[in-house]
Amino acid sequence: MKTNRREILMFAGGSAVGVLFTPAPWRLITDTALWSENWPGIPAPARGEIRARFTNCSLCPAGCAVRARCVGDQPVQLSGVTGHPLSHGALCPFGIVGHHLPHLPARVKEGPLKEAAAALADGIAKCGPAESVAVLDLRPSRTASWTYRRAMAALKNGRYVTPSGDTSVAVDLSKARTVLSFGVPVLDGWGTPGNVNAARTGFHLIQVDPVESRTASMADRWLRVRPGSEDALAQALAGRITHAAAADTTGLTVPEIAALAKELEQNGPVLVLGSSRLASGSGIVIARRETPVPEEWKKAAPAENLASLPDRSVRVLMIDESASAEYLSWNAIEKKLVGDNPVVVVFACSREGYARHANYVLPVGVYPEVADDIPPAIDSVAAMFRISAPLVSPPAGMVKPEEFVAAAAALGIGDTLRERADTIHKTGRGKLFTYADAKSQALKDVSADNFWKALNAGGCWIDELDSKPSPARLTTVAPEVRPAEESELPLAVVLTHELTPGSPLLSKLYRESNLRLAPGRVALNPSCGLDDGAPAVLETLLGKCRVGVTLDAAIPPGVVQASASPALLDLCAAGVRAKVVRV
Amino acid sequence: MTSANKSIRAARYGMTIDVDRCNGCGACMMACAVENNVPPAHEGATDRKGLTWIRVFKVDNGEEYPDRRTAFVPVMCQHCGNETPCVHVCPQQAVDVDPATGVVGEMPQRCLGCRYCMAACPYHARYFNWWDPAWPAGMEKTLNPGVTPRMRGVVEKCNLCHGRWHAAKEAAAAAGKPDTEPVDYTPACAEVCPTAAIHFGDLNDATSVVAMEAGKAESFRLLERLNTQPKIYYRSKRDWVREIAAAPQPGARKEKARG
Numbered sequence: 001m002k003t004n005r006r007e008i009l010m011f012a013g014g015s016a017v018g019v020l021f022t023p024a025p026w027r028l029i030t031d032t033a034l035w036s037e038n039w040p041g042i043p044a045p046a047r048g049e050i051r052a053r054f055t056n057c058s059l060c061p062a063g064c065a066v067r068a069r070c071v072g073d074q075p076v077q078l079s080g081v082t083g084h085p086l087s088h089g090a091l092c093p094f095g096i097v098g099h100h101l102p103h104l105p106a107r108v109k110e111g112p113l114k115e116a117a118a119a120l121a122d123g124i125a126k127c128g129p130a131e132s133v134a135v136l137d138l139r140p141s142r143t144a145s146w147t148y149r150r151a152m153a154a155l156k157n158g159r160y161v162t163p164s165g166d167t168s169v170a171v172d173l174s175k176a177r178t179v180l181s182f183g184v185p186v187l188d189g190w191g192t193p194g195n196v197n198a199a200r201t202g203f204h205l206i207q208v209d210p211v212e213s214r215t216a217s218m219a220d221r222w223l224r225v226r227p228g229s230e231d232a233l234a235q236a237l238a239g240r241i242t243h244a245a246a247a248d249t250t251g252l253t254v255p256e257i258a259a260l261a262k263e264l265e266q267n268g269p270v271l272v273l274g275s276s277r278l279a280s281g282s283g284i285v286i287a288r289r290e291t292p293v294p295e296e297w298k299k300a301a302p303a304e305n306l307a308s309l310p311d312r313s314v315r316v317l318m319i320d321e322s323a324s325a326e327y328l329s330w331n332a333i334e335k336k337l338v339g340d341n342p343v344v345v346v347f348a349c350s351r352e353g354y355a356r357h358a359n360y361v362l363p364v365g366v367y368p369e370v371a372d373d374i375p376p377a378i379d380s381v382a383a384m385f386r387i388s389a390p391l392v393s394p395p396a397g398m399v400k401p402e403e404f405v406a407a408a409a410a411l412g413i414g415d416t417l418r419e420r421a422d423t424i425h426k427t428g429r430g431k432l433f434t435y436a437d438a439k440s441q442a443l444k445d446v447s448a449d450n451f452w453k454a455l456n457a458g459g460c461w462i463d464e465l466d467s468k469p470s471p472a473r474l475t476t477v478a479p480e481v482r483p484a485e486e487s488e489l490p491l492a493v494v495l496t497h498e499l500t501p502g503s504p505l506l507s508k509l510y511r512e513s514n515l516r517l518a519p520g521r522v523a524l525n526p527s528c529g530l531d532d533g534a535p536a537v538l539e540t541l542l543g544k545c546r547v548g549v550t551l552d553a554a555i556p557p558g559v560v561q562a563s564a565s566p567a568l569l570d571l572c573a574a575g576v577r578a579k580v581v582r583v
Numbered sequence: 584m585t586s587a588n589k590s591i592r593a594a595r596y597g598m599t600i601d602v603d604r605c606n607g608c609g610a611c612m613m614a615c616a617v618e619n620n621v622p623p624a625h626e627g628a629t630d631r632k633g634l635t636w637i638r639v640f641k642v643d644n645g646e647e648y649p650d651r652r653t654a655f656v657p658v659m660c661q662h663c664g665n666e667t668p669c670v671h672v673c674p675q676q677a678v679d680v681d682p683a684t685g686v687v688g689e690m691p692q693r694c695l696g697c698r699y700c701m702a703a704c705p706y707h708a709r710y711f712n713w714w715d716p717a718w719p720a721g722m723e724k725t726l727n728p729g730v731t732p733r734m735r736g737v738v739e740k741c742n743l744c745h746g747r748w749h750a751a752k753e754a755a756a757a758a759g760k761p762d763t764e765p766v767d768y769t770p771a772c773a774e775v776c777p778t779a780a781i782h783f784g785d786l787n788d789a790t791s792v793v794a795m796e797a798g799k800a801e802s803f804r805l806l807e808r809l810n811t812q813p814k815i816y817y818r819s820k821r822d823w824v825r826e827i828a829a830a831p832q833p834g835a836r837k838e839k840a841r842g
Contacts, residue, residue: 030692041715042734045620045726074724077617079775090777093613103721187606193777200778217653218606224648504719505616507624509609512633515641516609554643554651 048072054081054435054458056374057095058367058388059502061139061325062192063374064091065435065460068099068391075099075368075391080194083438085462086380090194093509100503101366102392107349108363110397116345116360120408123316123343127157131338132309133316134159135405138324140303141167141375143416144402146293148320149300151409158409159309160301163326169472170288171271172381173199176281178267180206181215182230182274183574188214189497190273191379204267206260208233208274210494211561212554223260225250227492227559228575234277237261276475286469288376291383294423309336318408320401321348321355322364323372330357330570331542347401353566364401365394371417371456381469385424386460387417418452421461425451430463489540489577491524491560495569514550519565521548522580525557530582538562540571540578549580594765595664595685596743597786597814598773599796600657602824604780607639607655611772611781615659617725618744618771620732622716634710636660636741637772644823654824657772657781659741660708661805661813662687668811669700669709684765685786685814686743694737701738705806706813709740743783744770786814803828 019025048071057064057078065081078099082089124133133155135148140162152158173179173196184190186205187197207219208230216222225233229250236246236257243257250257264270269281306328314336334357337344346358355361364370368391376384406413424430428444432451435458443451443461455461496517510518517523522538530536532551537544538560545567555561560578562568572578615621615637624633637659644652663669667687670678677693678700680686701709715735718726726732729746733739751768760766765785773783784791796802797816803825804813819825 042732043716043718043723043726045728045730045732046724047728050728071728076725076727077771079614080777091610091775092777093609096610096613096775097617099725100722103719103725105719188608193608197778212648212651212653214607217655222649504623504722505613505621507628508612508616508621508633508635511624512628512630512635513609513612513638514630515607515612515639554653556648 045076046071046074048074052436053391055368055389055391056386056458056460057091057098058323058372058374059094059098059101060092060189061375062087062092062377063384063386063388064095064192064194065386065458066091066095066098066368067435067458068368070391073392081435081438081458084194084435084460085433085440086192086195086377086384088194088198090192090197092189092193093506094502097503097505098367099391100505101349102369102394104350104366104502105504106351107366108351108355108361109395111362111399112360113362113397113399116362117404117408119343119360120316120318120345124155124408127315129157130310130313131315132157132159132313134161134309134314134318134336136161136163136306136317136319136328136333138163138319138321138326138328139375141291142323143293143373143420144320144323146297146300146420147402147406147411147413147416149303150297150413151405151411152301153299154409154411158301159314160303161306161309162303163328164305164475167375168288168290169378169474170286170376170381171273171280171379171474172284172286173271173379174202175284176203176269176271178204178206178264178270180208180264180270180272180278181219182208182234182272183210183213184273185213185215185497186273187218192377195377195379203271206263210492210559211496211556213496223252223256224556225252227494230275231277233257234272234275237264238277240277273474276473279473282471283469285472285474286381286466287472288381288469289383289463289466291376291385291463292420292423292427294419306332306336311335312338314338314342316343317345318401318405319344319346319348319354319358321346321353322366322370322401324353327353327564327566327569329573330354333357347399347404356566362399362401362404363397365390365398368392369394369398370400373417373420382430382465383463384460385421385455387455389456389458421452421455422448424461430461432459432461434459489579491558491578491580493540493572493574493576493578494559494561495564495572495574496561497564517550517561517563518548519563520568521550521563523550523552523555523561523563524580525555525559526551526553527557528580530580535583536580537583538568538571538578538580540576542571545571546583547580592763592765593683593685593787595786595814596765596783597662597685597793597797597816598743598770599782599793599802599816599818601780601782601796602654602656602817602819603821604778605639605655605657605776606778607641608777609639610775610777611637611657612639614771614775615741618727618730618746620716620726620730621739622718622732625714625717627714632711632713634712634739636710636739642824642827652821652823654819654821656817656824656828658706658708658805659772659815660687660704661706661811661815662741662743663811663813665810665812668703668705672699672703674699684743684748686745686748687740688742688745689738689740691733691737691739696736696738698738705809705811709738711738712736744768747771801825806830 064087065084068075069077080089080091152160205219207216209216210227232249272278344358751766773781784793
């Protein structure tokens with residue numbers, strides 16, 4: 001049989017058509033899709049035994065209870081602990097992704113430990129009689145804070161410095177029928193989220209804010225005042241200036257102010273936040289009992305505010321930024337340093353904060369790598385003791401700030417957390433709440449060892465309530481505002497304290513949805529003449545800073561809303577004048 | 584995931600979202616991303632190219648101060664129960680409605696990335712993977728083992744935490760419960776909502792919280808006039824919020840959304 005060219009072509013063509021009627025090509029498409037799902041570009045989640053572990057979130061002073069779903073020892077998901085008496089099972093967006101922090105790309109992983117120790121020793125030796133060695137503790141009342149205080153007491157010129165306020169002041173939200181807030185983000189970061197939400201139905205919220213903040217939008221009443229005029233309203237309500245004078249300053253009407261004054265009078269008790277001009281109702285703001293500490297620790301340096309230090313007096317400054325709650329402007333700190341070669345050592349996990357100004361930056365472990373206790377939150381009426389127990393190990397080379405400071409002062413310390421837990425246990429007061437079973441038991445029924453184990457496995461000690469608590473006052477530190485010509489700096493700054501940038505996943509809230517204003521960005525009225533998303537420079541009397549611009553019709557003309565970042569906070573405070581110019 | 588077994592008591596999983604309680608914190612968005620291994624934003628991502636299976640929109644009543652009012656509306660796949668638009672247009676049969684749960688599912692392995700479903704979805708609740716999923720070095724260890732990350736070039740969306748549903752089914756089977764009964768589970772967004780604005784459950788179960796809330800007078804669904812019968816119900820006592828949800832013709836009201 002002879003095969004000609006025509007037959008070969010017919011066979012090839014017929015085969016090509018015929019194969020389409022077989023499963024082969026379609027199977028190949030499916031397989032290709034399956035292969036592509038598993039190509040090396042797609043990470044494969046780790047497998048292993050799944051179990052729950054418990055700890056406390058140390059990212060902010062609220063210290064919410066956390067249940068971590070772990071694969072092996074690695075946490076893969078964080079959620080709240082239902083039944084917790086204060087956090088009520090809630091966790092904020094930042095806390096939900098807290099387990100990503102050890103993997104931050106910009107994390108500081110090494111630092112000049114020996115050089116810093118040597119410079120510190122040299123600085124302490126050179127410290128003159130009018131000079132001092134200071135520790136700035138951004139989250140006081142921790143066990144580590146007591147170590148700092150003891151270390152500073154051991155030094156001749158040691159000073160222990162905290163940002164502001166009395167950490168023993170507590171707010172009993174359940175007793176307030178009205179909350180008058182002057183710019184305080186009551187529903188968006190103030191206090192413990194779960195506790196505030198639980199109490200929310202019990203109080204009428206009046207928010208005084210120049211822009212429609214998240215709290216203002218959820219408040220029962222929002223009073224839009226001119227930026228920086230909140231104090232005038234408070235003075236009018238306190239009877240120090242007339243309603244007419246306050247109306248001129250704030251932009252509110254006289255009837256609005258009169259109606260507010262009447263409402264506060266009729267719908268008490270009132271909790272006032274963000275202003276020292278007005279006193280809160282009886283029994284709402286109280287002095288909380290102190291969480292017990294060993295008696296020998298009390299020979300410690302007193303806590304001082306930064307403002308109380310003489311200018312140009314600090315030769316050596318150590319800043320613990322590992323557990324921060326507040327940010328003090330670098331300008332305020334810098335003027336306390338001596339003029340000639342001060343030594344500034346910063347303990348931090350990133351270079352975005354005070355590390356920009358430090359001589360030495362020492363890396364520290366982050367949540368949830370290190371054991372640290374969390375002082376009671378402002379809305380916790382009872383004293384508490386809870387430990388942020390580590391869920392993963394820190395990388396090698398991390399510094400423990402309290403050990404470093406104690407060594408610099410030649411102070412010998414042991415396991416301070418355990419010592420404090422034992423002291424609490426000796427009091428026999430209060431109860432232990434354990435997270436795994438959501439149960440409470442009287443502390444006197446628990447042995448010291450079991451108490452310590454429970455604290456490390458997820459638990460907290462809650463003190464008995466004081467039957468007759470002493471009244472206290474919330475202090476508000478007014479920002480230092482330099483006067484500026486409105487013609488030169490036409491915008492008034494309103495700060496919004498958005499979540500600290502942490503997990504890269506927070507891009508969902510910023511770049512991928514614009515739900516929140518990202519740190520380092522400013523929002524302006526569309527009439528400002530700038531383009532949405534354009535890079536710009538924010539300028540105040542203190543300096544300049546690059547920012548990104550977001551246009552938002554909700555921002556009134558003449559106002560710039562800035563999302564707080566360390567670089568911005570070095571230049572701005574609420575109410576300062578600024579301008580934003582195109583790059 | 585599908586089963587045509589008639590002995591199965593079909594569930595109709597759905598949600599109720601109380602708009603008046605939502606404070607727009609974004610905890611639901613973060614919990615969703617963690618649960619479903621949604622990657623962080625690529626350098627080129629914007630609010631139009633990002634991946635947010637659930638997204639909280641800020642809406643207002645269009646008035647000026649002092650009459651201005653704002654609300655936060657979380658929007659995810661609405662799990663349409665009638666003439667599901669994305670199912671009809673998918674040339675790959677990569678989208679289906681599970682008769683046992685009512686959940687609109689998405690199979691990324693079948694998806695060829697044509698994005699017809701994105702065009703068809705009236706709720707803009709589907710997202711295209713423009714880039715390879717990437718996590719910073721070391722962060723892959725934190726991925727949820729119950730969910731496979733998706734590849735570049737496919738569409739993805741909320742599936743009411745299907746991984747959790749599977750886990751609940753397995754747990755129920757291990758406990759000796761019959762396979763024919765709906766299981767109790769909670770998607771990540773409903774679990775973490777700090778204001779308890781989101782509730783999840785079986786709408787077919789008249790005793791469930793969601794079934795009772797869905798039947799209340801203030802309850803509404805997005806774009807109800809399309810008759811897609813979404814299984815996500817919203818609640819608000821504010822008339823203007825319900826008006827926005829109905830999406831009147833352009834120009835009928837001064838509405839505005841940011842998010």
